[in-house]
Structure formats: structure tokens, C-alpha cells
Amino acid sequence: MRNYMYSTILTFILLLIWEIGARRINTSFILPAPTEIGMKLWELREELFLHHLPITFSVIAIGLAISLTLGILLSIGMSMSKTLEQTLYPLLITSQTIPIIALAPIFVLWFGYSIWSKIVVTIIITFFPITVSTFDGLRSTNRDLKELFQSMGASKRQLFFKLEVPSALSSFFSGLKVAVPMSVIGAAIGEWLGAQAGLGYFSRRMMTQFDGAGVFAPIVLLSLIGILLFIAVVLLEKYILNWRRI
């Protein structure tokens, strides 16, 4: 807990400066004070927590789940077949230069205002770090260890499950830690562009009503989701890679 002491203090100082600054400017639709945002959050608690949050959360969860499945399958495929790697890896890198945010309106056109247009944005944004880190992890398997396995007569299957997968885990988790906060951004962007519910949608609606605190309140929730998901990944990593603690 000690490790977080200084950052907590700094956060409070910044919040204090913000509070004082906002009160002096006194135009809450441009810069609402933290206390105003907090009050707004409380005021809108039912609508935000019971209606918008579950929708955004399901976008994040479904998007991440599909992204993980696709990313893991693809990285395994690329690690097993050189041809597949040479075909897909350059495409994968190039795909990252496409400004996804600019493309997002197209997805709304394709998938409508349904949840799927937001899920697609989330998938596209999180797919890359998961795939690349898993692939790098699988590829980083120690060659000497691989030969030791072979010298014991290990099958391809045993090599994969007993050596390559454990070797890749550490790198996989690094990718996942990057992907999780990005999934929140993906979901929010998706909702911004076209939705009928969700935290991103709600924030945007408040913007049109010049309700500064109302814009910030769902954003606080969005970042809370990101932080909690990140902590969940870190805990899972610590549990699975418990040998690293020593």
C-alpha cells in the first residue's frame, strides 16, 4: 500500500487545484468542479449504474472475449506456420496505421445502432496488442529447452502445452494489460458515434445540454471500469505466474 502513498497525495493535490480553479472560473459547463461531478454521479446513480453501465460493460466484455479468442488463435497459427506468419504479420502491422476512429462511423453504417458496431471498434482496437504479444511470447521459447524436450522424445503437442504456452504467458499478460484500458476507450468511442445507451452515449448527450458535470460523471465511471479490469488482470497474472514473485 505504501507504494501508492505518493501518487494518492498527488491526486488529492491535483483535485484540490482543480476544485479551486473551477470555483474561481465558475462556468461549470466548461469546467465543472470535482465535487459537482461527484454530486452529479450520486444524483444520476440509478440511471448510470443500472442502465448505462451494464450496456457499456457488456460491450467491453464481449469485445475483449472475441478479441482474445481471435488473437490467441491467430498467434498460435502464426507460430506454427511460417507461411501464415509471413502472410499475416505485415498485414497486422499495417492495419494499425489505419485510423480506426475515423472508420468507426462506417461500422455504425454497417451494424446500425446495435451493440455490435461498438463491439467491432473494441475488437479492432484491442486485437493488435493481444495478438502481437502472444505471438512474441510463443516465439520467444528458449531453443535449448525445446531441444531438451525433443531429446526426451516429446511430441509436438507436449512441446506446445508444456513448454510454449507457459513460455508465452508472461508476454501474453503484458499484452492484455495494454488491451484492457484500450477496450474501455474502444467502447466509449463506439458509443460516442452512434448509440442509444451506454456511458459514452450518455456523456455525449450531456454535452449537447451544456451539462459539464454530466459529461464528466460517466467518464469517471469509464475510467473506474478500466482501473478495475486492469487490477483484475494484474491479480490473475500474479496468481498464474506466482513463481515470478520469488
Next chain:
Amino acid sequence: MKSILDNDEQALQFKNVYFDYENAAGQIRILKDVSFSIPKGEFVSIVGASGSGKTTIFRLIVGLEQQKSGSIYVNGEEMEKRLGKVGYMPQQDLLMPWRTVRQNAFLPLEIQKQKDTDSKVDRLLGEFGLKGYENKYPNELSGGMRQRVSFLRATLSGSNVLLLDEPFSALDAMTKLFMQEWLLEQWEKQLSTILFITHDISEALFLSDRIFVITDTPVTTLEEVKVPLKRPRWQHHLDQKKVIELKNSLIERFRMRV
């Protein structure tokens, strides 16, 4: 050579083995018509400079490489596919950091899909001085201990033939001496046949019945030196005059090549 008559008594045999190493520059001959036999229960060291083909001989025996021509016999049987037939202990301990001591040692049995029915692993863990460390991870162990786990893993391959590739080269001098004595003790207990690569001539003299000296590449003949020491051996036996002379003559032979 009596090798052809009593095949059953031989743990390892090479007969007219040729091997070429291929790289971008083309083919490089490493082994040229190499033949040797190692009877069961013997301790043999291979001494040679780096890049002389010692490791190639190991890779051939283990089955990671295939000879160009000639035959390799394990326990009297000619074997084409040798993967999984001999125990191999690599230069670095190559323990998996995510597995405990026991899980690391157990790996060969796991690969052969065997169960540890007679709790052989537990018994050997005790004998190898690893009791109380079964559930520790490799990064909690000292260098000597890690090598013992690695040797235990090679032993648990179930083969009577063990190949040890400079296993003690990374250890400090003191640990190295104790590990050598310990290795001889285990070798006598387990009744295994050991082929040991080293570039340390004292180590080879202390451990082996015979030493194969490699001076040329490609390797054609393995020059054989018998070690004039009785067993059990202790480090001070190396101070005998005949041993020192033998050691110096071996060192002289390598000096010419450097």
C-alpha cells in the same frame, strides 16, 4: 576391439559415422569415419577445444541430428530414431522457472506418460540432497542444487546411458569439486553409463575411466587415454606423480592447437 562380439555389453557404439554440418557457406565435415564403443557402466569423458565436434557427438547420440552415414547403437541396438532413448543433461541447467523442483525433475516421466507409482521421484529427491526443496522454484536454489535437479531429471529419463555436457562449467571452483565427488557417488549407485563432455582436463582425469581426446576437426579418430586411478577416488588422488605427468602431457597436446 571386441565390440562386435558382445553387443549386449555395450551401452553406446559408433560405427563408421560421418556427419556434415550445413550452413550458408556450404557443408563442413565434422565427423569422418568415427567409431568407438563404451561398455555398460563405464565413465568416459570427451575432452576437446570448443568447436571441435564434441557437442555434435552428443547431438547425434541424443537424436537431435542424424548421421550422414554409419550406425549408432544404443544398448546394443542400432537405432535410427534415438529421441527419448538416452538421458541428457545440458550445459545450462535449463530448468523451467515456472515449475517447482519436483515438477522439473518429473518432466521425462510426464513426457513418457508414466505415473510415479513407486514414488521413485521422492526417493531420488532424498538421495540427491533435495529433500525439503521439492516445492521450491529454480530461482530459489543455488547453482549446485540446480545442477543436481538437472541431473536428477536426466536420471529419471529411465535410460542407463547419461550424456552430460559440461554440466559444472558454470559453477564456482569449490562447488565444482564437491559436485564431481557427488556425481561419482551417484554414478556408482545408479549403475549408469556416463559420457561426459568437458574442457577441464583435471575434471576429466578425476571422473573418468577413459578419456577421448579430440584434437582435429573433422574428427577422425578419438584418441583414447586410460586414467591410471583406482576407485573410489578423492580429489587428492590427482596429486599423484603419474597423474600430474599425464595431465601435463594432455595439456601440451592442446597447446599445439591453440
